[in-house]
Structure formats: structure tokens, C-alpha cells
Ligand SMILES: Cc1cc2nc3c(=O)[nH]c(=O)nc-3n(C[C@H](O)[C@H](O)[C@H](O)COP(=O)(O)OP(=O)(O)OC[C@H]3O[C@@H](n4cnc5c(N)ncnc54)[C@H](O)[C@@H]3O)c2cc1C
């Protein structure tokens with residue numbers, strides 16, 4: 001089972017778990033901040049709304065709902 | 079901004095006016111004095127950097143030459159192997175739609191939205207059949223300026239450009255970046271060209287340009303042209319390829335044969351004036367244009383002479 005790091009915390013998830021699901025399972029509710037600083041979280045779950053963007057392995061604005069967890073992955077939300 | 083003395087004069091005046099306004103512009107205008115870096119790819123372009131610095135210095139604008147190492151420190155995401163750059167401090171970026179909204183609000187003007195079909199001496203004819211009368215009329219209809227005054231020769235040709243804006247990547251780019259080769263492409267008056275030009279927005283977004291196409295009127299994105307433009311951008315900044323774009327669009331610049339705007343009285347149409355044809359500098363030079371034209375209309379001496387911009391200079 002992949003182990004990933006979300007905001008510095010290690011979490012273990014089931015195979016085929018999306019990063020968005022892992023973030024929610026970890027109890028994080030704000031994936032990112034809007035231009036005016038409001039919290040945002042996954043909405044459509046299918047790669048359309050872009051609300052679920054997080055930094056994955058240093059790459060900003062990655063769609064967490066379209067990315068599967070891989071062992072050792074580092075995820076940052078804001 | 080240093081194509082010619084007249085272009086330099088209008089740009090410098092306008093830059094001063096923007097700086098005067100800047101302390102109390104609302105956040106929405108996104109005024110950002112990020113400075114411009116004219117990037118030199120090789121030694122030949124470094125010679126142009128030195129020429130430019132002397133040109134600016136002898137006209138009272140201080141700039142700074144960066145060598146390859148200093149350029150790398152100033153903009154770590156530029157590729158290796160560039161020769162250096164000229165830093166024009168205090169050049170700034172604004173978000174034009176919000177700047178326009180702010181300036182209109184300050185002026186206390188009444189805004190009417192309507193399509194005009196023609197301008198006469200003291201009358202603007204509207205598409206709905208009505209007309210507006212005024213003591214002074216200024217035609218600022220961009221590339222459409224000529225169509226509103228068929229009796230006046232308005233030598234403006236459309237020059238299409240593509241733009242693309244990315245998601246927010248704060249700190250990725252710190253200055254407005256322009257390749258010095260831009261001069262070569264902006265100068266050619268025929269054919270199409272691209273040049274590396276990136277502006278950082280206050281949000282951290284990057285505005286990426288630029289392309290120039292003559293004789294193209296369709297607003298559609300021309301995919302091969304966009305691809306050429308982005309290849310040019312990634313040639314200078316390879317990391318751009320990994321950023322995500324959120325929107326791309328096109329615009330049309332109003333180009334004149336001598337690359338100077340048309341500002342002043344319309345020949346043969348008393349009390350009518352024109353302010354158009356600013357090509358790729360019309361946001362920058364908007365304030366200077368307004369200043370010299372209003373001074374002229376109210377009978378004051380403008381801070382710089384109007385003569386190089388008079389609409390009938392081509393006659
Ligand atoms: C790709 C691109 C990049 C650019 N980059 C820069 C830059 O970095 N810096 C810079 O300073 N400038 C830049 N420019 C140039 C700048 O956008 C223009 O010079 C500027 O917008 C010109 O302003 P304007 O008010 O004269 O004309 P426009 O902005 O064209 O405005 C003309 C207005 O007249 C209206 N109009 C036309 N016909 C009629 C009619 N019949 N009735 C009623 N209204 C009418 C139009 O709707 C429009 O609102 C760029 C342009 C392009 C295309």
C-alpha cells in the first residue's frame with residue numbers, strides 16, 4: 001500500500017487511491033487558496049473544475065483528482 | 079520605447095504620469111513596478127544593450143547593465159548561456175481593464191455604450207439612428223478609427239498578436255522580460271514574427287507574448303503561430319513548458335507606417351480629434367496621449383510638442 005506525505009504527515013492509502021481522496025482521508029479540508037485567500041477543495045472529481053489543485057512532488061497546480069497516489073509522493077496543500 | 083525620439087518622448091512622459099498616479103491606485107489595477115529586463119542572447123546583442131544604455135542615459139533615464147551572472151541571479155529561470163541584459167528600473171505592469179475603470183471613475187465622466195457609425199464636425203452618429211452633439215469629439219476607436227471618418231486619411235493597419243496567461247507561479251519571473259531580438263521582429267513591417275516577452279502579474283500569473291501578424295483580421299487563435307510563440311518563450315525559459323496555461327486569446331494592434339500614434343486635430347473636420355494608432359505601446363502611452371491632447375484642446379502648451387504625432391503628417 002502506497003505511503004505518501006501530505007503537508008509533512010505520512011499517510012498510508014489503498015492502491016489506486018487518488019491524491020484528492022487521500023487528502024480528504026487525511027482530514028485536510030482546504031486544498032488550495034483562491035486569489036482572495038478563500039479555501040478551495042475538490043469539487044467535480046473529474047478534471048474539469050480545477051478546484052483540487054495542489055503541489056505534488058514540487059509541481060504546483062497539479063490536479064489531485066486526476067493523480068493516483070504513488071509510494072513516496074509528497075503533497076502540499078495551502 | 080526608443081524606436082525614435084518622438085516615441086521615446088511620449089513613452090517617458092507617460093511613464094512619469096503612471097508613476098505619479100501609482101501611489102493611490104487601487105489593488106485591482108495591479109500596478110507593479112517590476113522593471114524591464116532587455117535580454118541579450120549574445121555579444122552582438124550586448125553591444126545593443128550598451129547602445130541602449132547610452133541612449134537612455136543621455137536622456138536622463140538611468141538603467142543598469144547586467145552581465146551573464148547577474149542576469150542569472152535576477153532571473154534564475156532563464157536558460158544558461160545568455161550574455162546579459164539591460165535593466166530599466168521602475169518600468170511597470172498594470173492590468174489595463176481595471177486601470178481604465180479606475181480612470182473613468184476618477185474623471186467623473188458619463189459613459190454611454192453605443193456603436194457609432196460616423197463622426198461629423200460636432201456630431202457622433204449612432205447605429206440606432208440617434209446622434210450625440212458635443213463641442214469637442216475625440217475619435218479613439220483603435221483600428222476602427224478610419225471607418226468612422228471616411229473623409230479623413232487615417233493610415234492605420236491591423237497587426238494581430240497572440241497572448242497566453244498561466245496559472246499562478248509566484249516568483250517564477252520577477253521582471254518584465256523582453257528579448258532584444260524583439261526589436262528586429264517588431265521593426266519588420268511585413269510578414270509575421272514572434273519574440274520572447276513575459277510579464278509577471280501581481281497574482282503570480284505570467285502573461286506570455288508575443289506574435290505580430292500583418293493583414294490578418296480574424297480574432298481566432300492561429301495554432302501554428304501560438305506554437306511558434308511558445309517555442310520562442312521556452313527557448314529562453316525552458317521551465318515555461320511545465321507551467322499550466324489557463325487562457326489564450328488574440329488582439330489587434332493599430333499600426334501606423336512610421337510607428338507613431340496619430341494624436342491631434344482631424345484634418346478637414348473642425349472640433350474633431352483623433353487619438354489612435356499606438357501599436358504595441360498604447361497602454362503605456364495612454365496617459366501621455368491624454369495629457370498632450372487635452373492640453374492642446376484647452377490651449378495650454380503640452381509638456382512635449384504634439385507635432386510628431388499630428389494625424390496629417392503623412393499627407
Ligand atoms: C498582443 C498585444 C500585446 C500588447 N502588449 C502591450 C504592452 O505590453 N504594453 C502596451 O502599452 N500596449 C500593448 N499592446 C497595445 C495596446 O493594447 C493598444 O495600443 C491599446 O489597447 C490601444 O488602445 P486604444 O484605446 O487606442 O484602442 P482600443 O483598445 O482598440 O480601443 C478602441 C475602442 O473603440 C471601440 N470602438 C471601435 N469602433 C467603435 C464604434 N464604431 N463605435 C463605438 N466604439 C467603437 C472598441 O470597442 C474599443 O473599445 C498590446 C496589444 C496587443 C494586441
Ligand code: FES
Pocket residue numbers: 041042043044045046047048049050051052053063064065066
Ligand atoms: S476536483 Fe475538479 S478538477 Fe479536480
